[in-house]
Amino acid sequence: MLQRPRGTRDFLPDEMERRRAVEANLREKATRWGYREVCTPEFEELELFTIRSGAGIIGEMYVFEDKGGRKMALRPEITAPVLRMFVSEAKVLPKPLRWYYFADCFRYERPQKGRYRQFWQFGVELIGADTPRSDAEAILLADDLLRAAGIPCDLHVGHLAPMKHLLQGLELGAQAKAMAFLDKRDFDGLTPFLAGIGRDDLVPRLRDLAHARTLDELFAVTGEIPEKKRIGEIVEILDKNSLVYTLDFGIARGLDYYTGMVFEGFAPNLGAENQVLGGGAYRLAHLFGGDDVPSCGFAIGFDRLMVSLGEVKADRKVRVAICTTEEGRIRGFEVAKAFRDRGICAELDLLDRNLGAQMAHAAKAADFAVILGQREVATGTVTLKDLQSGEQKVTPLDTAVAEVAARVPR
RNA sequence: GCCGGGGUGGGGUAGCUGGUUAUCCUAGGGGACUGUGGAUCCCCCGACCCGGGUUCGAAUCUCGGCCCCGGCCCCA
Numbered sequence: 001m002l003q004r005p006r007g008t009r010d011f012l013p014d015e016m017e018r019r020r021a022v023e024a025n026l027r028e029k030a031t032r033w034g035y036r037e038v039c040t041p042e043f044e045e046l047e048l049f050t051i052r053s054g055a056g057i058i059g060e061m062y063v064f065e066d067k068g069g070r071k072m073a074l075r076p077e078i079t080a081p082v083l084r085m086f087v088s089e090a091k092v093l094p095k096p097l098r099w100y101y102f103a104d105c106f107r108y109e110r111p112q113k114g115r116y117r118q119f120w121q122f123g124v125e126l127i128g129a130d131t132p133r134s135d136a137e138a139i140l141l142a143d144d145l146l147r148a149a150g151i152p153c154d155l156h157v158g159h160l161a162p163m164k165h166l167l168q169g170l171e172l173g174a175q176a177k178a179m180a181f182l183d184k185r186d187f188d189g190l191t192p193f194l195a196g197i198g199r200d201d202l203v204p205r206l207r208d209l210a211h212a213r214t215l216d217e218l219f220a221v222t223g224e225i226p227e228k229k230r231i232g233e234i235v236e237i238l239d240k241n242s243l244v245y246t247l248d249f250g251i252a253r254g255l256d257y258y259t260g261m262v263f264e265g266f267a268p269n270l271g272a273e274n275q276v277l278g279g280g281a282y283r284l285a286h287l288f289g290g291d292d293v294p295s296c297g298f299a300i301g302f303d304r305l306m307v308s309l310g311e312v313k314a315d316r317k318v319r320v321a322i323c324t325t326e327e328g329r330i331r332g333f334e335v336a337k338a339f340r341d342r343g344i345c346a347e348l349d350l351l352d353r354n355l356g357a358q359m360a361h362a363a364k365a366a367d368f369a370v371i372l373g374q375r376e377v378a379t380g381t382v383t384l385k386d387l388q389s390g391e392q393k394v395t396p397l398d399t400a401v402a403e404v405a406a407r408v409p410r
Numbered sequence: 411g412c413c414g415g416g417g418u419g420g421g422g423u424a425g426c427u428g429g430u431u432a433u434c435c436u437a438g439g440g441g442a443c444u445g446u447g448g449a450u451c452c453c454c455c456g457a458c459c460c461g462g463g464u465u466c467g468a469a470u471c472u473c474g475g476c477c478c479c480g481g482c483c484c485c486a
Contacts, residue, residue: 053486077486354444363447373445
Protein backbone atom coordinates (compact mmCIF):
# COMPACT_ATOMS: atom_id res chain seq x y z
CA MET A 1 0.00 0.00 0.00
CA LEU A 2 1.25 3.43 -0.86
CA GLN A 3 1.09 5.83 1.99
CA ARG A 4 0.09 9.41 1.77
CA PRO A 5 2.94 11.83 2.39
CA ARG A 6 3.66 12.62 5.98
CA GLY A 7 1.71 15.51 7.40
CA THR A 8 -0.90 15.49 4.64
CA ARG A 9 -4.51 14.41 4.83
CA ASP A 10 -7.25 12.96 2.67
CA PHE A 11 -10.69 14.44 3.04
CA LEU A 12 -13.80 12.34 2.59
CA PRO A 13 -17.05 13.96 1.43
CA ASP A 14 -18.44 14.47 4.95
CA GLU A 15 -15.35 16.35 5.95
CA MET A 16 -15.13 18.35 2.74
CA GLU A 17 -18.71 19.46 3.27
CA ARG A 18 -17.88 20.65 6.77
CA ARG A 19 -14.80 22.48 5.54
CA ARG A 20 -16.61 24.06 2.64
CA ALA A 21 -19.44 25.19 4.90
CA VAL A 22 -17.02 26.99 7.22
CA GLU A 23 -15.06 28.35 4.28
CA ALA A 24 -18.27 29.74 2.76
CA ASN A 25 -19.02 31.59 6.00
CA LEU A 26 -15.55 33.14 6.02
CA ARG A 27 -15.78 34.21 2.39
CA GLU A 28 -19.22 35.65 2.89
CA LYS A 29 -18.13 37.73 5.86
CA ALA A 30 -14.93 39.01 4.24
CA THR A 31 -16.92 39.95 1.16
CA ARG A 32 -19.32 42.01 3.23
CA TRP A 33 -16.41 44.04 4.54
CA GLY A 34 -15.44 44.80 0.95
CA TYR A 35 -12.60 42.29 0.66
CA ARG A 36 -12.15 40.51 -2.67
CA GLU A 37 -10.40 37.25 -3.35
CA VAL A 38 -6.95 37.00 -4.88
CA CYS A 39 -4.89 33.99 -5.83
CA THR A 40 -1.16 33.56 -6.28
CA PRO A 41 0.94 30.62 -7.52
CA GLU A 42 1.34 27.49 -5.45
CA PHE A 43 5.11 27.83 -5.87
CA GLU A 44 7.37 30.82 -6.16
CA GLU A 45 11.02 31.64 -6.49
CA LEU A 46 12.69 30.63 -3.27
CA GLU A 47 14.08 34.10 -2.83
CA LEU A 48 10.62 35.57 -2.34
CA PHE A 49 10.43 33.83 1.00
CA THR A 50 14.02 34.20 2.10
CA ILE A 51 13.92 37.97 1.47
CA ARG A 52 11.11 38.19 3.91
CA SER A 53 12.05 35.67 6.52
CA GLY A 54 15.76 34.95 6.14
CA ALA A 55 17.65 31.91 4.90
CA GLY A 56 16.91 30.05 8.11
CA ILE A 57 13.49 29.07 6.84
CA ILE A 58 14.84 27.04 3.94
CA GLY A 59 15.06 24.02 6.19
CA GLU A 60 11.35 24.26 6.86
CA MET A 61 10.25 24.67 3.27
CA TYR A 62 9.62 22.38 0.35
CA VAL A 63 12.40 23.59 -1.92
CA PHE A 64 13.16 22.22 -5.37
CA GLU A 65 14.93 23.04 -8.53
CA ASP A 66 12.86 23.21 -11.70
CA LYS A 67 14.02 21.92 -15.06
CA GLY A 68 15.56 25.27 -15.86
CA GLY A 69 17.70 25.06 -12.77
CA ARG A 70 15.73 27.74 -10.88
CA LYS A 71 15.43 27.50 -7.11
CA MET A 72 11.76 27.26 -6.28
CA ALA A 73 9.70 26.70 -3.16
CA LEU A 74 6.15 25.66 -2.38
CA ARG A 75 4.68 28.66 -0.63
CA PRO A 76 4.98 28.42 3.15
CA GLU A 77 2.70 31.42 3.62
CA ILE A 78 0.80 33.82 1.41
CA THR A 79 1.50 37.34 2.62
CA ALA A 80 4.78 37.63 0.72
CA PRO A 81 3.29 36.35 -2.57
CA VAL A 82 0.34 38.72 -2.23
CA LEU A 83 2.65 41.67 -1.67
CA ARG A 84 4.79 40.53 -4.57
CA MET A 85 1.68 40.47 -6.71
CA PHE A 86 0.70 43.89 -5.44
CA VAL A 87 4.06 45.36 -6.39
CA SER A 88 4.18 43.72 -9.80
CA GLU A 89 0.66 44.40 -10.96
CA ALA A 90 -1.53 46.33 -8.63
CA LYS A 91 0.46 49.35 -7.52
CA VAL A 92 -1.78 51.72 -9.44
CA LEU A 93 -5.12 50.40 -8.15
CA PRO A 94 -6.99 52.86 -5.93
CA LYS A 95 -6.05 52.48 -2.27
CA PRO A 96 -6.74 50.96 0.04
CA LEU A 97 -6.83 47.46 -1.39
CA ARG A 98 -8.94 45.00 0.51
CA TRP A 99 -7.94 41.49 -0.46
CA TYR A 100 -8.50 38.04 0.95
CA TYR A 101 -7.28 34.58 0.04
CA PHE A 102 -8.06 31.00 0.95
CA ALA A 103 -5.35 28.63 -0.12
CA ASP A 104 -3.02 25.87 0.93
CA CYS A 105 0.56 26.31 2.13
CA PHE A 106 3.39 23.87 2.75
CA ARG A 107 5.91 23.68 5.55
CA TYR A 108 8.34 20.89 6.21
CA GLU A 109 7.86 20.60 9.96
CA ARG A 110 7.18 17.91 12.51
CA PRO A 111 3.41 17.31 12.45
CA GLN A 112 1.48 17.58 15.66
CA LYS A 113 -2.03 18.45 16.75
CA GLY A 114 -3.35 21.11 14.38
CA ARG A 115 -0.07 21.26 12.50
CA TYR A 116 0.26 19.65 9.09
CA ARG A 117 2.73 19.88 6.26
CA GLN A 118 -0.01 20.93 3.89
CA PHE A 119 -2.41 23.31 5.53
CA TRP A 120 -4.91 25.96 4.53
CA GLN A 121 -4.92 29.60 5.46
CA PHE A 122 -7.69 32.12 5.19
CA GLY A 123 -6.00 35.49 5.15
CA VAL A 124 -6.71 39.12 4.65
CA GLU A 125 -4.42 41.94 3.50
CA LEU A 126 -5.39 45.58 3.75
CA ILE A 127 -2.84 47.40 1.62
CA GLY A 128 -2.20 51.10 1.52
CA ALA A 129 -3.84 52.28 4.71
CA ASP A 130 -2.07 53.24 7.88
CA THR A 131 -4.43 54.71 10.42
CA PRO A 132 -5.85 53.63 13.76
CA ARG A 133 -8.99 52.79 11.83
CA SER A 134 -7.21 50.44 9.44
CA ASP A 135 -5.66 48.66 12.43
CA ALA A 136 -9.06 48.46 14.09
CA GLU A 137 -10.75 47.23 10.92
CA ALA A 138 -8.35 44.29 10.67
CA ILE A 139 -9.00 43.31 14.28
CA LEU A 140 -12.75 43.69 14.03
CA LEU A 141 -12.83 41.73 10.79
CA ALA A 142 -10.77 38.98 12.36
CA ASP A 143 -13.24 38.77 15.20
CA ASP A 144 -16.16 38.75 12.79
CA LEU A 145 -14.62 35.89 10.81
CA LEU A 146 -13.94 33.77 13.86
CA ARG A 147 -17.48 34.32 15.06
CA ALA A 148 -18.80 33.36 11.64
CA ALA A 149 -16.79 30.19 11.92
CA GLY A 150 -18.30 29.50 15.32
CA ILE A 151 -15.06 29.57 17.28
CA PRO A 152 -14.93 31.02 20.77
CA CYS A 153 -11.59 32.70 20.34
CA ASP A 154 -9.44 34.58 22.81
CA LEU A 155 -8.17 37.68 20.99
CA HIS A 156 -4.99 39.38 22.19
CA VAL A 157 -4.28 42.83 20.83
CA GLY A 158 -1.04 44.69 21.27
CA HIS A 159 1.36 47.16 19.76
CA LEU A 160 5.10 46.90 19.31
CA ALA A 161 5.88 50.53 20.11
CA PRO A 162 5.82 50.30 23.91
CA MET A 163 8.14 47.30 23.94
CA LYS A 164 10.52 48.87 21.47
CA HIS A 165 10.45 52.06 23.48
CA LEU A 166 11.61 50.28 26.60
CA LEU A 167 14.28 48.39 24.66
CA GLN A 168 15.52 51.31 22.59
CA GLY A 169 18.85 51.53 24.37
CA LEU A 170 19.78 47.99 23.33
CA GLU A 171 21.46 47.10 20.09
CA LEU A 172 19.21 45.52 17.46
CA GLY A 173 20.25 41.91 17.98
CA ALA A 174 19.73 42.18 21.72
CA GLN A 175 16.36 43.84 21.16
CA ALA A 176 15.20 40.96 19.00
CA LYS A 177 16.32 38.43 21.58
CA ALA A 178 14.64 40.26 24.42
CA MET A 179 11.45 40.48 22.37
CA ALA A 180 11.52 36.77 21.74
CA PHE A 181 11.76 36.09 25.48
CA LEU A 182 8.92 38.51 26.14
CA ASP A 183 6.74 36.97 23.46
CA LYS A 184 7.06 33.64 25.25
CA ARG A 185 6.63 35.25 28.69
CA ASP A 186 9.95 33.65 29.51
CA PHE A 187 11.18 35.87 32.32
CA ASP A 188 13.43 33.12 33.61
CA GLY A 189 15.27 33.37 30.33
CA LEU A 190 14.95 37.11 29.94
CA THR A 191 16.39 38.08 33.30
CA PRO A 192 19.77 36.37 32.94
CA PHE A 193 19.97 37.54 29.35
CA LEU A 194 19.52 41.19 30.27
CA ALA A 195 21.81 40.77 33.29
CA GLY A 196 24.43 39.45 30.89
CA ILE A 197 24.43 42.70 28.99
CA GLY A 198 24.14 44.81 32.11
CA ARG A 199 20.54 45.85 31.62
CA ASP A 200 18.64 43.84 34.21
CA ASP A 201 17.30 47.18 35.40
CA LEU A 202 14.76 46.77 32.56
CA VAL A 203 13.27 43.57 33.89
CA PRO A 204 10.68 45.03 36.29
CA ARG A 205 9.33 47.46 33.68
CA LEU A 206 9.21 44.76 31.00
CA ARG A 207 7.38 42.51 33.40
CA ASP A 208 4.85 45.25 34.10
CA LEU A 209 4.53 45.87 30.36
CA ALA A 210 3.74 42.26 29.61
CA HIS A 211 1.16 42.22 32.37
CA ALA A 212 -0.48 45.54 31.51
CA ARG A 213 -4.13 44.97 30.66
CA THR A 214 -5.30 48.57 30.44
CA LEU A 215 -3.97 51.69 28.78
CA ASP A 216 -3.42 53.27 32.20
CA GLU A 217 -1.22 50.37 33.24
CA LEU A 218 0.57 50.52 29.92
CA PHE A 219 1.42 54.20 29.99
CA ALA A 220 2.35 54.01 33.65
CA VAL A 221 5.18 51.78 32.44
CA THR A 222 6.19 53.62 29.30
CA GLY A 223 5.39 57.23 30.07
CA GLU A 224 4.62 59.45 27.11
CA ILE A 225 5.41 57.79 23.81
CA PRO A 226 4.64 59.07 20.30
CA GLU A 227 2.23 56.21 19.60
CA LYS A 228 0.11 56.89 22.68
CA LYS A 229 -2.61 58.69 20.74
CA ARG A 230 -2.81 56.04 18.05
CA ILE A 231 -2.99 53.15 20.48
CA GLY A 232 -5.70 55.02 22.34
CA GLU A 233 -7.72 55.46 19.18
CA ILE A 234 -7.49 51.80 18.24
CA VAL A 235 -8.65 50.78 21.68
CA GLU A 236 -11.49 53.29 21.57
CA ILE A 237 -12.80 51.86 18.31
CA LEU A 238 -12.56 48.29 19.60
CA ASP A 239 -14.35 49.20 22.80
CA LYS A 240 -17.09 51.16 21.03
CA ASN A 241 -17.70 48.04 18.97
CA SER A 242 -18.01 45.97 22.13
CA LEU A 243 -15.17 43.76 21.06
CA VAL A 244 -14.15 41.21 23.66
CA TYR A 245 -10.37 41.07 23.73
CA THR A 246 -7.30 41.28 25.93
CA LEU A 247 -4.76 44.04 25.69
CA ASP A 248 -1.37 42.41 25.56
CA PHE A 249 1.79 44.39 25.00
CA GLY A 250 3.98 41.34 25.37
CA ILE A 251 3.14 40.18 21.84
CA ALA A 252 6.23 40.44 19.63
CA ARG A 253 5.18 38.14 16.75
CA GLY A 254 8.76 37.05 16.21
CA LEU A 255 9.22 39.00 12.99
CA ASP A 256 10.85 42.30 12.42
CA TYR A 257 8.66 43.47 9.57
CA TYR A 258 5.73 44.17 11.86
CA THR A 259 5.64 47.87 12.49
CA GLY A 260 2.95 48.62 15.03
CA MET A 261 -0.31 46.98 15.93
CA VAL A 262 -0.09 43.20 16.34
CA PHE A 263 -2.71 40.68 17.36
CA GLU A 264 -3.23 36.97 17.90
CA GLY A 265 -6.14 34.66 18.47
CA PHE A 266 -6.24 31.47 20.51
CA ALA A 267 -8.85 28.75 20.37
CA PRO A 268 -9.73 25.86 22.68
CA ASN A 269 -9.25 22.08 22.11
CA LEU A 270 -5.96 22.53 20.36
CA GLY A 271 -3.22 21.40 22.71
CA ALA A 272 0.17 22.96 22.17
CA GLU A 273 -0.70 24.60 18.86
CA ASN A 274 -3.59 26.74 19.97
CA GLN A 275 -2.93 29.89 18.00
CA VAL A 276 -5.44 30.05 15.16
CA LEU A 277 -4.87 33.59 14.04
CA GLY A 278 -2.04 36.07 13.85
CA GLY A 279 -1.40 39.36 12.19
CA GLY A 280 -0.65 43.03 12.42
CA ALA A 281 0.54 46.11 10.63
CA TYR A 282 3.62 45.61 8.51
CA ARG A 283 5.72 46.95 5.69
CA LEU A 284 6.90 44.48 3.08
CA ALA A 285 6.27 45.99 -0.34
CA HIS A 286 9.63 47.74 -0.47
CA LEU A 287 11.37 44.37 -0.19
CA PHE A 288 9.90 43.40 -3.54
CA GLY A 289 10.84 46.58 -5.30
CA GLY A 290 7.78 48.66 -4.55
CA ASP A 291 7.23 51.80 -2.57
CA ASP A 292 7.17 51.48 1.17
CA VAL A 293 3.43 50.89 1.27
CA PRO A 294 1.98 50.33 4.72
CA SER A 295 -0.19 47.26 5.07
CA CYS A 296 -2.09 45.35 7.66
CA GLY A 297 -3.21 41.78 7.58
CA PHE A 298 -3.78 38.53 9.32
CA ALA A 299 -4.13 34.87 8.56
CA ILE A 300 -6.37 32.25 10.09
CA GLY A 301 -5.10 28.69 10.36
CA PHE A 302 -8.06 27.00 8.75
CA ASP A 303 -7.17 23.46 9.79
CA ARG A 304 -6.74 24.45 13.39
CA LEU A 305 -10.06 26.16 13.19
CA MET A 306 -11.63 22.92 12.04
CA VAL A 307 -9.90 20.93 14.79
CA SER A 308 -11.12 23.41 17.35
CA LEU A 309 -14.66 23.26 16.03
CA GLY A 310 -14.68 19.52 16.59
CA GLU A 311 -17.51 17.33 15.40
CA VAL A 312 -20.10 19.53 13.78
CA LYS A 313 -22.33 18.37 11.02
CA ALA A 314 -22.79 20.34 7.86
CA ASP A 315 -26.37 20.70 6.70
CA ARG A 316 -27.14 17.97 4.28
CA LYS A 317 -28.78 18.82 1.02
CA VAL A 318 -32.18 17.45 0.22
CA ARG A 319 -31.72 14.28 -1.77
CA VAL A 320 -34.08 12.30 -3.90
CA ALA A 321 -33.45 8.63 -4.59
CA ILE A 322 -35.03 7.32 -7.77
CA CYS A 323 -36.07 3.73 -7.11
CA THR A 324 -37.21 1.71 -10.06
CA THR A 325 -38.24 -1.71 -11.16
CA GLU A 326 -36.82 -2.95 -14.40
CA GLU A 327 -39.58 -1.24 -16.38
CA GLY A 328 -38.74 2.14 -14.89
CA ARG A 329 -34.98 2.16 -15.33
CA ILE A 330 -34.87 4.13 -18.55
CA ARG A 331 -37.48 6.66 -17.52
CA GLY A 332 -35.51 7.10 -14.32
CA PHE A 333 -32.98 9.22 -16.15
CA GLU A 334 -35.66 11.65 -17.35
CA VAL A 335 -37.16 11.86 -13.90
CA ALA A 336 -33.77 12.45 -12.28
CA LYS A 337 -33.05 15.22 -14.79
CA ALA A 338 -36.31 16.97 -13.92
CA PHE A 339 -35.24 17.14 -10.27
CA ARG A 340 -31.68 18.17 -11.11
CA ASP A 341 -32.91 20.92 -13.37
CA ARG A 342 -34.66 22.37 -10.34
CA GLY A 343 -31.46 22.23 -8.31
CA ILE A 344 -32.38 19.12 -6.38
CA CYS A 345 -29.89 16.33 -5.88
CA ALA A 346 -31.22 13.14 -7.46
CA GLU A 347 -29.57 9.72 -7.64
CA LEU A 348 -30.37 6.61 -9.62
CA ASP A 349 -29.72 3.01 -8.72
CA LEU A 350 -26.84 1.70 -10.81
CA LEU A 351 -26.53 -1.76 -9.34
CA ASP A 352 -29.59 -3.67 -10.61
CA ARG A 353 -30.86 -3.89 -7.09
CA ASN A 354 -34.41 -4.98 -6.49
CA LEU A 355 -36.88 -2.40 -5.31
CA GLY A 356 -36.66 -3.43 -1.69
CA ALA A 357 -32.93 -3.07 -1.62
CA GLN A 358 -33.15 0.29 -3.38
CA MET A 359 -35.63 1.50 -0.79
CA ALA A 360 -33.41 0.33 2.03
CA HIS A 361 -30.54 2.27 0.53
CA ALA A 362 -32.73 5.31 -0.06
CA ALA A 363 -33.87 5.27 3.55
CA LYS A 364 -30.28 5.70 4.66
CA ALA A 365 -29.14 8.23 2.11
CA ALA A 366 -32.11 10.29 0.94
CA ASP A 367 -35.07 12.36 2.08
CA PHE A 368 -37.48 11.33 -0.66
CA ALA A 369 -37.89 8.27 -2.79
CA VAL A 370 -39.41 8.47 -6.23
CA ILE A 371 -40.71 5.09 -7.28
CA LEU A 372 -40.97 4.20 -10.93
CA GLY A 373 -42.47 0.90 -11.94
CA GLN A 374 -44.58 -0.48 -14.68
CA ARG A 375 -47.68 1.32 -13.38
CA GLU A 376 -46.01 4.75 -13.25
CA VAL A 377 -44.40 4.35 -16.62
CA ALA A 378 -47.73 3.31 -18.15
CA THR A 379 -49.62 6.27 -16.69
CA GLY A 380 -46.84 8.85 -16.97
CA THR A 381 -46.81 9.48 -13.24
CA VAL A 382 -44.39 8.98 -10.38
CA THR A 383 -44.87 7.80 -6.84
CA LEU A 384 -43.32 10.28 -4.43
CA LYS A 385 -42.58 8.99 -0.97
CA ASP A 386 -41.50 11.13 1.94
CA LEU A 387 -39.01 8.93 3.73
CA GLN A 388 -39.38 10.75 7.03
CA SER A 389 -43.15 10.53 7.36
CA GLY A 390 -43.66 7.46 5.22
CA GLU A 391 -46.44 9.17 3.28
CA GLN A 392 -46.58 8.57 -0.41
CA LYS A 393 -48.72 9.57 -3.35
CA VAL A 394 -48.97 9.08 -7.07
CA THR A 395 -48.61 12.38 -8.96
CA PRO A 396 -47.47 13.86 -12.24
CA LEU A 397 -43.72 14.41 -12.37
CA ASP A 398 -43.78 18.21 -12.19
CA THR A 399 -46.03 18.13 -9.14
CA ALA A 400 -43.56 15.84 -7.42
CA VAL A 401 -40.66 18.09 -8.35
CA ALA A 402 -42.49 21.17 -7.10
CA GLU A 403 -43.36 19.45 -3.87
CA VAL A 404 -39.76 18.49 -3.15
CA ALA A 405 -38.52 21.93 -4.25
CA ALA A 406 -40.82 23.49 -1.69
CA ARG A 407 -38.99 21.53 0.99
CA VAL A 408 -35.52 22.73 0.06
CA PRO A 409 -34.41 25.26 2.65
CA ARG A 410 -33.41 28.60 1.16
C1' G B 411 16.42 17.59 15.05
C1' C B 412 14.80 15.60 20.17
C1' C B 413 11.36 12.84 23.89
C1' G B 414 7.10 9.59 24.96
C1' G B 415 2.91 6.40 23.25
C1' G B 416 1.26 3.70 19.10
C1' G B 417 0.36 0.93 13.92
C1' U B 418 -4.38 -6.00 13.25
C1' G B 419 -10.17 -6.01 7.25
C1' G B 420 -13.00 0.68 5.07
C1' G B 421 -13.90 2.37 10.66
C1' G B 422 -13.50 0.48 15.86
C1' U B 423 -11.23 -3.78 18.27
C1' A B 424 -9.52 -9.03 20.74
C1' G B 425 -5.18 -11.80 20.44
C1' C B 426 0.53 -9.91 21.47
C1' U B 427 4.18 -14.65 28.58
C1' G B 428 5.62 -17.43 20.16
C1' G B 429 1.97 -22.96 18.12
C1' U B 430 -4.44 -25.45 13.88
C1' U B 431 -8.40 -21.81 9.74
C1' A B 432 -6.58 -14.42 13.71
C1' U B 433 -11.77 -12.61 17.58
C1' C B 434 -15.86 -9.52 17.89
C1' C B 435 -18.69 -5.05 16.45
C1' U B 436 -19.65 -1.89 12.51
C1' A B 437 -19.63 -0.50 7.40
C1' G B 438 -20.08 -2.58 2.36
C1' G B 439 -22.23 -6.50 -1.24
C1' G B 440 -25.91 -10.52 -1.78
C1' G B 441 -30.13 -13.49 -0.18
C1' A B 442 -34.75 -14.63 2.66
C1' C B 443 -38.06 -10.46 -0.28
C1' U B 444 -38.33 -9.04 -9.30
C1' G B 445 -43.85 -2.95 -6.22
C1' U B 446 -41.77 -0.28 -0.90
C1' G B 447 -37.57 1.11 4.73
C1' G B 448 -32.98 1.82 8.80
C1' A B 449 -35.52 -4.40 12.03
C1' U B 450 -34.37 -9.80 11.99
C1' C B 451 -31.88 -14.15 10.16
C1' C B 452 -28.32 -16.31 6.68
C1' C B 453 -24.21 -15.86 3.25
C1' C B 454 -20.16 -13.11 1.14
C1' C B 455 -16.21 -9.49 0.98
C1' G B 456 -12.11 -7.85 3.67
C1' A B 457 -6.49 -7.09 7.96
C1' C B 458 -1.49 -8.48 11.16
C1' C B 459 2.66 -0.97 8.21
C1' C B 460 7.46 -2.34 5.43
C1' G B 461 12.21 -4.89 5.53
C1' G B 462 16.04 -7.79 8.04
C1' G B 463 17.08 -11.13 12.35
C1' U B 464 16.03 -15.18 16.14
C1' U B 465 13.08 -19.83 15.69
C1' C B 466 10.93 -26.11 13.43
C1' G B 467 7.24 -22.07 13.68
C1' A B 468 6.53 -14.68 14.43
C1' A B 469 0.65 -10.42 14.57
C1' U B 470 3.35 -11.88 19.10
C1' C B 471 10.40 -11.56 20.55
C1' U B 472 14.50 -8.35 18.29
C1' C B 473 16.76 -4.50 15.02
C1' G B 474 16.10 -0.79 11.23
C1' G B 475 12.76 2.12 8.33
C1' C B 476 8.02 4.41 7.29
C1' C B 477 3.67 6.49 9.18
C1' C B 478 0.13 8.12 13.14
C1' C B 479 -0.91 10.52 18.07
C1' G B 480 0.92 13.83 21.92
C1' G B 481 4.89 16.99 23.62
C1' C B 482 9.90 19.88 23.02
C1' C B 483 12.31 23.18 19.42
C1' C B 484 10.37 26.20 15.74
C1' C B 485 6.18 28.66 14.21
C1' A B 486 6.85 33.17 8.46
